[in-house]
Amino acid sequence: MPEIKVVENILDANDQIAARTRQQLDALGVVALNIMASPGGGKTSVIMQTISALKDEARIGVMEGDVVMIDVEKVAALGVPVTLVNTGGNCHLDANMVSSALPSLPMDALDLLIIENVGNLICPAAFQLGHHVNVVIASVPEGDDKPYKYPAMFRGADVLLLNKIDLMDYIDFRLDYFRHGVEVLNPGVAFFPVSCKTGEGFDAWLDWLRARVAQRSATNEA
Amino acid sequence: MHELGVTQSLLDLAVRHAQQAGAARVTQLNVVIGQMANIVDDSVQFYWEIIAQDTIAAGAVLVFTRVPARLRCRDCGHQFAFDHREFVCPACHGEQIDVEGGDEFYLESIEVDLPADSIAQSDEEERSSHARN
Numbered sequence: 001m002p003e004i005k006v007v008e009n010i011l012d013a014n015d016q017i018a019a020r021t022r023q024q025l026d027a028l029g030v031v032a033l034n035i036m037a038s039p040g041g042g043k044t045s046v047i048m049q050t051i052s053a054l055k056d057e058a059r060i061g062v063m064e065g066d067v068v069m070i071d072v073e074k075v076a077a078l079g080v081p082v083t084l085v086n087t088g089g090n091c092h093l094d095a096n097m098v099s100s101a102l103p104s105l106p107m108d109a110l111d112l113l114i115i116e117n118v119g120n121l122i123c124p125a126a127f128q129l130g131h132h133v134n135v136v137i138a139s140v141p142e143g144d145d146k147p148y149k150y151p152a153m154f155r156g157a158d159v160l161l162l163n164k165i166d167l168m169d170y171i172d173f174r175l176d177y178f179r180h181g182v183e184v185l186n187p188g189v190a191f192f193p194v195s196c197k198t199g200e201g202f203d204a205w206l207d208w209l210r211a212r213v214a215q216r217s218a219t220n221e222a
Numbered sequence: 223m224h225e226l227g228v229t230q231s232l233l234d235l236a237v238r239h240a241q242q243a244g245a246a247r248v249t250q251l252n253v254v255i256g257q258m259a260n261i262v263d264d265s266v267q268f269y270w271e272i273i274a275q276d277t278i279a280a281g282a283v284l285v286f287t288r289v290p291a292r293l294r295c296r297d298c299g300h301q302f303a304f305d306h307r308e309f310v311c312p313a314c315h316g317e318q319i320d321v322e323g324g325d326e327f328y329l330e331s332i333e334v335d336l337p338a339d340s341i342a343q344s345d346e347e348e349r350s351s352h353a354r355n
Binding site: 001002003004005006007008009010011012013014090091092094122123125126127145148149150151152155177180181184185 | 224227228231232234235236239240243245249250253258259260261291304306307308309317319320321324325327328329330331332333334335336
């Protein structure tokens, strides 16, 4: 029986759409973040605090991958453009959903696009969206073993936030164990322990993000 | 459950390559999945039987090759498997570990039936064209 060599990434079709979106974003000078975490890890809280801190410095738009409007309404209340990407119950965003949702936002009037992915530590890691930065948010109550259980998510991260560090005293979370897992899977990844509740650690994350957006703007003007 | 999207992509990819080769039917897909790719074979198999119906890949066998992540100790060079629990060298207890492989996720090859009837058909066309001449 004849065998035909293929050797092609199974999600190549998705990746091609993502590459086109990335080109569009680059042409517009927009930096896009793909925010990934478990349900309840603090994606929306991190996004809202980030917007509150930066909205006078950068023009921010938000895409919410969800099936209900709750988070969209919360973000809209901050006065930034936001659109729902209805995932129809899907466990992740894909490049086509994001590409189709771009016209719902004033893309030519944005510096930063924040895409909130579906709460899930497994599936979203496999799908390129066209974004520039993978932001993974882990949180203390989820436990210190997450990098070991869901390595793909941590391997693909460009930035890792460890949220809810205000709970560290109440939970057996071995920070060294967690960090070692992350460091082996993804050496040198930017790591910010934060608390949305107390604001601890947030400035370091915001400075990182400011620098990333400035880098894009500079490239775009050059 | 993202295996549905993955399985659909797998089907599209196999059918496209089969058609490019002029094949009549896809009989087998050889899929390579790394240990860290978070893809459940059984789930892909489950979706496959549903979505491949009525395509030229209906009934094709899915053969999965799982590629383990290989861990290598920077201190002593020992290579070992990843147990999803820790990154510590079992030989020297070193914690400087490099990860090699395990992220693979691709369609290696497909096996196909070439269209026997289309060969017969072209013979027939040739005969009838001779007959017309």
